[in-house]
Amino acid sequence: MQIDKVTLAGFRAHAASTVDFSADMNLLVGPNGAGKTNVLEAIHVACLSRSFLTHNDRHVLRRGSDHYAVEARFTSDRGKQIRVRVAFQPGAGKRVFVNGAPVERLTDLVGRVPVVVFAPDDQRITAEGPDERRRFLDSMLCQSSSTYLENLVNYRRTLKQRNELLLTQRRRGVPVDADVLASWTAELIRHAAPLVEARLAFVAGFNRHLETAYGRIARVAERPSIRYEPLPGIRAGEGSGGDAADDTGSEAGVGDDAAHPHIALSDIADALGAALERSGRAERQRGSTQTGPHRDELDMLLDGHLVRHYGSQGQHRTFGMALKLAQYDYLRERLGERPVLLLDDVFDNLDPGRIEAFLNILQSDAVGQSITTAARREIVHAHLPDGPCRTLQVVPGGQVEEAMDDGWGNGTRSGEQENGQITANDADHGEPETDRHD
Amino acid sequence: MQFTSESVEDLVEQFSKLPSIGRKTARRLASFVLKMPKTEVEELARALVAVKERVRFCTVCFNVTDHEVCPICASSRRNRSVICVVEEPNDVMALERTDGFDGVYHVLGGVISPLDGIGPEDLRIRELVARVSEPDAEWPVSEVILAVNPNVEGDTTAFYVSKLLAPLGVNVSRLARGIPMGGDLEYTDEATLARALEGRVSA
Ligand SMILES: [Zn+2]
Numbered sequence: 001m002q003i004d005k006v007t008l009a010g011f012r013a014h015a016a017s018t019v020d021f022s023a024d025m026n027l028l029v030g031p032n033g034a035g036k037t038n039v040l041e042a043i044h045v046a047c048l049s050r051s052f053l054t055h056n057d058r059h060v061l062r063r064g065s066d067h068y069a070v071e072a073r074f075t076s077d078r079g080k081q082i083r084v085r086v087a088f089q090p091g092a093g094k095r096v097f098v099n100g101a102p103v104e105r106l107t108d109l110v111g112r113v114p115v116v117v118f119a120p121d122d123q124r125i126t127a128e129g130p131d132e133r134r135r136f137l138d139s140m141l142c143q144s145s146s147t148y149l150e151n152l153v154n155y156r157r158t159l160k161q162r163n164e165l166l167l168t169q170r171r172r173g174v175p176v177d178a179d180v181l182a183s184w185t186a187e188l189i190r191h192a193a194p195l196v197e198a199r200l201a202f203v204a205g206f207n208r209h210l211e212t213a214y215g216r217i218a219r220v221a222e223r224p225s226i227r228y229e230p231l232p233g234i235r236a237g238e239g240s241g242g243d244a245a246d247d248t249g250s251e252a253g254v255g256d257d258a259a260h261p262h263i264a265l266s267d268i269a270d271a272l273g274a275a276l277e278r279s280g281r282a283e284r285q286r287g288s289t290q291t292g293p294h295r296d297e298l299d300m301l302l303d304g305h306l307v308r309h310y311g312s313q314g315q316h317r318t319f320g321m322a323l324k325l326a327q328y329d330y331l332r333e334r335l336g337e338r339p340v341l342l343l344d345d346v347f348d349n350l351d352p353g354r355i356e357a358f359l360n361i362l363q364s365d366a367v368g369q370s371i372t373t374a375a376r377r378e379i380v381h382a383h384l385p386d387g388p389c390r391t392l393q394v395v396p397g398g399q400v401e402e403a404m405d406d407g408w409g410n411g412t413r414s415g416e417q418e419n420g421q422i423t424a425n426d427a428d429h430g431e432p433e434t435d436r437h438d
Numbered sequence: 439m440q441f442t443s444e445s446v447e448d449l450v451e452q453f454s455k456l457p458s459i460g461r462k463t464a465r466r467l468a469s470f471v472l473k474m475p476k477t478e479v480e481e482l483a484r485a486l487v488a489v490k491e492r493v494r495f496c497t498v499c500f501n502v503t504d505h506e507v508c509p510i511c512a513s514s515r516r517n518r519s520v521i522c523v524v525e526e527p528n529d530v531m532a533l534e535r536t537d538g539f540d541g542v543y544h545v546l547g548g549v550i551s552p553l554d555g556i557g558p559e560d561l562r563i564r565e566l567v568a569r570v571s572e573p574d575a576e577w578p579v580s581e582v583i584l585a586v587n588p589n590v591e592g593d594t595t596a597f598y599v600s601k602l603l604a605p606l607g608v609n610v611s612r613l614a615r616g617i618p619m620g621g622d623l624e625y626t627d628e629a630t631l632a633r634a635l636e637g638r639v640s641a
Contacts, residue, residue: 091460158590164552180550180558183598187590 001113001340002369003043004073010065012038019400022390025362025370029377030394036373039400040117040342043371046072046084047115047340048143049096049106057088066090074113077337077368082113107149114143114339116328118346122320126300126307133298140327141198144334148198155191155293162188163288170287185276188292193269195293196230200263203228203236203298206330213325217357218318224307227299231271234263237299318354321346325361343372347379356383446472498569500545500562502527510534510542517541518577523566523584523599525549525592533585536632541583544569549591550598563599570606581609583638588613611638 003021008014013035028036041051041060051060061068067089074082085097096103103109124132142149162184169176207225214224227237272292276283279290300307300319307319331339341362347355359380362370374380377391394400446468453464471479495501496508503509510516510530520541524530530543546561558564570579582603586592600610613635 154590158594161552161590161594168552177558179598179601183550183594183601184552186597187594190593191590 001077001337002075003046003340003371004075006039006043006046006073007071008038008042008068009070010062010068011042011070012060012062013397014038014042015062015065015397017400019392021369021371023369025389026372027377027380027389027391028371028373028394028400029375029391031375031396034394034396035400036394037344039394040344040371040373042070043072043340043342044115044117045070045086046074047109047113049086049094049109052117052119052342057094058090061088061090067092074340084109084113107153110149111143111146111335114331114335114337116324116331116339116341118321118324118341118343120345120349122324122346123313123316124320125323126311126319127316130295130297133300134294134296136323136327137199137202137298140330141202143339144331145198148195151191151194151198155188155195158184158188158191159289159292159294166283166289167287169284185273188289189269189272189276192272192292193265196234196268196272196296197263197265199228199230199293199296199298200234200236206326207237209326209329209333210322213329214318214322216361217321217325217354219357222302222315224319224322225301225304227301228296229299230293230296231268231275234268234271317350321354321358328367338368341367341370343370345373345375347372347374352383355379359383495545499543500547500565501530501543515540519580521566521569521579521582523582523586525586529585532628533635536628536635538632538635541581546586546595549586549595551591558598561595563602566599567602567606570603570608579608581611583635584610584612585635586613613638 002023005018005020007016007018009016013033017035017039019039028039030036037053041053044050044052045060050057054060057068067087069085069087071083071085074084076082081099083097083099086094087097088094094106096106096109098109098112125136126133138152142152162181165176165181165184203226210224210226214222225237227235229235275291276289282290300323302311302315302319307315311319328339328341331337343362347358350358361367362372372380380389392400449468449471450461450464453459453467454461456464459467471482474482492504493502494504494506496503496511497506498511499508501508501510505512511518517540521544522533522539522541523544523546524533525546525548527545530545533539533543544562544566546563546566548556548561550556550558550561566582570582572579584596584599586596596612600612603610
């Protein structure tokens with residue numbers, strides 16, 4: 001998938017801007033607050049109907065604008081054109097159009113244009129609480145399977161209803177109709193079991209991608225892996241400290257990447273039912289559902305040790321980037337389509353070794369188009385192997401324009417404009433593709 | 439923008455209480471009413487009041503009707519041993535349009551939804567159970583079709599109802615195929631609905 005063009009109106013810092021992209025590396029440069037990240041946000045809105053920074057569209061709305069509109073033109077790897085328009089107006093809500101036709105539900109957009117975002121806070125996935133890891137997992141699975149997305153939406157709705165029932169019960173101090181609670185429990189399990197099944201299958205297949213990605217960024221002997229054990233006796237990924245080979249033999253473990261024994265959906269449903277029953281007293285006391293996919297943990301390990309507990313700053317950083325790179329590979333393999341790749345300020349605080357390793361990946365055949373933001377072009381240009389790279393200058397007020405040869409600091413446009421535009425400089429380093437060295 | 443008349447503002451307020459009517463549409467409706475001839479406005483007002491005064495619920499199936507028993511329940515041509523359970527009166531109309539069902543209905547008046555404060559006691563579920571277990575010599579109920587909407591609330595209600603009906607020895611089935619998950623019975627086209635009726639699965 002490739003993004004050809006994006007138009008932003010009333011969006012964050014942009015009154016009205018249009019950006020054209022090249023098929024290779026695109027670099028958006030400009031000082032903080034100039035609106036370069038907004039361009040990535042807008043692309044993300046066109047891919048998944050919302051920004052990667054906020055769920056609240058009012059935050060995205062430019063001050064003084066009564067609506068925002070994002071229009072993006074994509075070309076799939078097979079050459080198919082996809083035009084997405086997303087318009088939001090407070091009070092009237094959000095509307096999405098694909099190739100001119102309105103989309104009934106916002107979730108219907110998800111999966112048409114796969115997208116992967118690298119951001120400086122990717123290290124939070126390993127460093128912070130389990131909901132960061134669940135969000136990462138869900139964002140990937142929702143993009144690769146519409147069934148997963150549908151089950152997740154239904155699961156969340158059922159969970160909300162069931163929690164409300166438990167809360168009412170606690171408030172009144174009288175047990176609710178046992179048949180009503182049992183009905184909500186049955187509905188909850190009906191949507192939870194396929195989620196767990198999909199997560200198990202995902203973890204079993206993802207470790208291969210993760211290992212490759214980590215090695216390409218860090219070039220060290222550490223071995224990353226993910227482990228998922230949602231229910232007693234039901235798990236995927238390798239056991240801590242052990243060798244993958246030792247684990248494959250163990251009873252219910254999904255264990256190794258390749259031919260893992262499949263756990264039947266009905267077994268997962270039974271285990272979920274048993275877990276919910278065990279937590280019966282706790283959920284009555286707290287007035288909310290205590291177990292299920294919304295509480296799942298995804299263990300991220302380096303050489304069998306939890307990164308969350310033992311990881312260094314650098315390891316969190318590398319792991320976060322590797323997860324995103326592996327996500328890119330995973331989605332590409334699953335969908336047969338290269339995702340749109342957005343990199344938000346990831347190079348600004350990265351050591352030269354990893355910048356170089358990463359730029360090599362971006363310029364390799366594994367990755368098609370990418371769109372990167374950086375405060376200063378030198379951060380990237382200094383390490384850039386000669387190759388096609390289009391540099392776009394974003395100036396305060398939301399303009400994007402041809403990058404000046406001397407970079408943003410010495411440009412003639414210094415900052416006061418009210419309304420902007422985006423232009424580009426084909427900073428093609430002029431060399432034919434065959435001369436590229438990796 | 440505000441109307442400089444309190445009674446117009448009041449009308450706008452009333453309109454905006456209606457489902458899917460925002461402030462903007464409410465103002466448009468109000469200014470339309472302002473331009474209507476007085477006789478038409480009176481007709482509208484009468485129809486609104488009459489619907490509350492005259493319309494009542496069928497004592498058998500709880501569909502809306504002007505009589506004590508609705509025409510469907512009163513008809514001798516309907517098969518009263520098959521009951522189709524729906525959420526709202528509108529669903530009855532949708533199913534009647536398919537022409538594929540000759541049984542009778544039971545309108546629950548909603549679905550179980552803790553978030554909306556609705557439990558089984560707020561719905562006509564007890565009445566359904568009574569209807570099914572009624573030892574009626576002429577028309578013993580043999581089948582109950584749960585035609586609730588395919589969303590989490592509809593599913594849960596169907597599950598709950600079928601649990602209550604299980605000991606009564608009737609055949610309980612469910613509209614399943616055809617209607618997209620999250621879809622609304624009322625807005626499903628007739629052909630799809632007719633297929634769903636035919637392809638019902640046991641609940
Ligand atoms: Zn009736």
